[in-house]
Amino acid sequence: MAQKIIPNIVIGRLPVYLRTLQYMLEEGRQVTSSQELGERLGFSAAQIRKDLSQFGEFGKQGTGYNIQYLADQLQGILKVNRDWDVVVVGAGDLGSALARYQGFANRGFHVKMIFDSDSQKIGTEIGKFIILDSADMITSIQAAGIRIAMIAVPASDAQEAANQLVKAGVKAILNYAPVNLSVPHGVRVQYIDPVIHMQHMTYYN
Amino acid sequence: MAQKIIPNIVIGRLPVYLRTLQYMLEEGRQVTSSQELGERLGFSAAQIRKDLSQFGEFGKQGTGYNIQYLADQLQGILKVNRDWDVVVVGAGDLGSALARYQGFANRGFHVKMIFDSDSQKIGTEIGKFIILDSADMITSIQAAGIRIAMIAVPASDAQEAANQLVKAGVKAILNYAPVNLSVPHGVRVQYIDPVIHMQHMTYYN
DNA sequence: TAGATTGTTAATCGATTAACAATC
């Protein structure tokens, strides 16, 4: 049976919809519309309806969308109606900040380990974590069955870190190092390089 | 005279091209081709040629692109052939990591000030910075003529921070708080929310 | 009922790719 492939660009918007719905819930709201969501996010109402319609019918004509219900559905679609364990590679300023970041746990992502290769750092504490030796990374991650990693090592070490993560069975990498990674098919990478974003904006200045 | 508007999506790729060219220079390379760049980045060669052709002719048939020359051109286009001063709002873990991040200076972005509203933090040091009082933010930024800011405050404070930055004359905001900001026309915002990226990847798991 | 809003279709718009003449 022909499985419909949903455009990646649509998938990328769903977490943004979800985040906004969750804020609406916090505001005590119960119902919203494609129009309201669109205004809040700067998307067209038509686009939001189209995106959602890829996955089913979640609204009611004349009324709009029940926020709690739609949020639950989106969580299911994105597979974030469960918790995910995460590792951090690199215990510098950024890696440490990631390990301590409060914004992960309440959205279902739990940092479980943080690694570094610097013997000065290994064994020391960051918040509730003890920095582990990168040399043990593959076995530790495999043993824990962790599928998601964040790379926060220098650019020169990032590809090697990625290689090891892949060997350890990681399927999703959030890469903070300013380099493109090459990974096998089936492993996903997302990039966060603040300089890229800033250079995008300076163009318009 | 009809000024050609370059698609935003093209502008967004230029910094990635530039970054790769700069690595090639570090590797001692002199010349590259759209094909090689494409393979390295996972884009098609045609797309790279098309993107670049929006801005002029930078290559030579049969030979390819002189890396130094193309990098210089891209820097000019992106207006990063000069230095930019930046402020950080929020001196928590993330703001502190941003203030200390080494990856900015060597790409032309210089953090000049970091602000917080917590009286416990104001006046204390982060690296070479003394944390300034958010209450003085507008005047300090105006006086320094700074146009770029990074927001690293809790979600609940981000819109207010953005409002003040806009008042201070900031034109580009890199927002690490997990909320959509509403800003006047002429001010650009880029968003970095790691959870959004991770939720994008969990879909495929 | 009248008003609002969905889900969906068709039309439009925009971005990517294929192909190739030009030329180094």
Next chain:
DNA sequence: TAGATTGTTAATCGATTAACAATC
């Protein structure tokens, strides 16, 4: 010269928007 690679055009592909019947 032969081979390589650009810049550009036209074709294709994909994404967004407009419009509206259905219906709450």
